[in-house]
Amino acid sequence: MDELRAVVRFAADCAQGLLPEFEAVAPNDSRPREALAAARIFAEGAARSNRQRTAAFASHLAAKAVAEETAQLAALACGDAAASAYLHPIAKASQVGHILRAAACAARVAELRMGATREAVLALAARATSPVPEILRRYPSAPAGSSRVAQLMSELDAAIRG
Template identity: 55%
Template sequence: MIWMSAAFEAARPQGRDARFLEQKGCGFKSVYRSYVVSAVTAHASDLFILRPPYPEFSCGASWGRMRRKIVQAASTFAWRLAIRWDASEMLDFMTTTVSGDFELTMDELRVVARYVAETAQEVLPVFEDANPGDSRPRAALDAAWEFVNGARRTKLQRVTSLDAHRAAKEASTEASRLAARAAGDAASAAYLHPIAKAHQVGHILRAAASAARIAEINAGDDPEVGNKMIEQARQRATPVLIDILERYPLAPAGKNRIAQLMTTLDDSLRASR
């Protein structure tokens, strides 16, 4: 958005704040992005939060197209937090709901993350037994549980999720690859997007499908074992999880076994309502 771009520049720290941030080794981009987030929030609620003590901060003419000088300066509180947080973390602090094609609350995201983390925890030993020196999936699972247990979502979940998925790509067996990926899915569940796209269902159900496939492999590729695991995953799903799932389209069809198992679980969860 053009107006947002202009607002970024309008909110760029100057003078004493610029020198302070430079001394702290902070990048300007993440800091003045948080200024803008604070300003947008203040505008949306018609509340002007605490003003910092520095008169150099003002909004430019482009920003004033929306409302002339919405905020003379970003909140001192927002400014201090911006030193440590990026824009998405700042937004998470100021809201308990994320919006897109529909809404997801942080509590709902924690329900999803718990469901995925419980599955990932069951199969993580499959990876660790095969790769005793690789702690990346374990770190991702730990990050997922931090969010589930009430911590706000941060870069920790994103970074550890990516690391776990890299570990999955490097795994030497299908079972260990799926176990590492499930741990990565657990961490990334904190950032499930509220957009009506079929691939998002994978962030909710792929770990359970992976666990079922691991059980099949350990049983000599017995599909009946996988089907039993899918039934167990269905029974573990809470009404809240199913409600979240139904906001998304059906799981994408596919020929591989993971896609088939995920479709089976998706169908059974929707039919259980």
């Protein structure tokens, strides 16, 4: 559980800075903030519960309710932080998203806002302190995928493993 809490903490830390992107567009929609709170509660020692699942799902629905890409990415990252509590120990590449998707969303927002992709990837990878890299290495590498977020997830994966 301590390792799982570390993964959730990493994902929540990556998503936290994106919350203003969503709230600027949808100030009355608290679903991403609630997803981050659910992630933080688990990361701080509470039992994993349905709260993380339902908050993740609700935050992902909030992403669909806004048109601006940075706001969508923020809501997705917050939802992914809560969903990361359900990282499965079976070593499948699809599980890497539970570890890295929130960070990939943050990298994409940095790319859209500042055009600083490599710098953002390296800064986010540096946030992955022990035991996150060790946990990540138990899984196959993230597939490059066709979406920009998937490509950034693959870059983050390589940077953290390296």
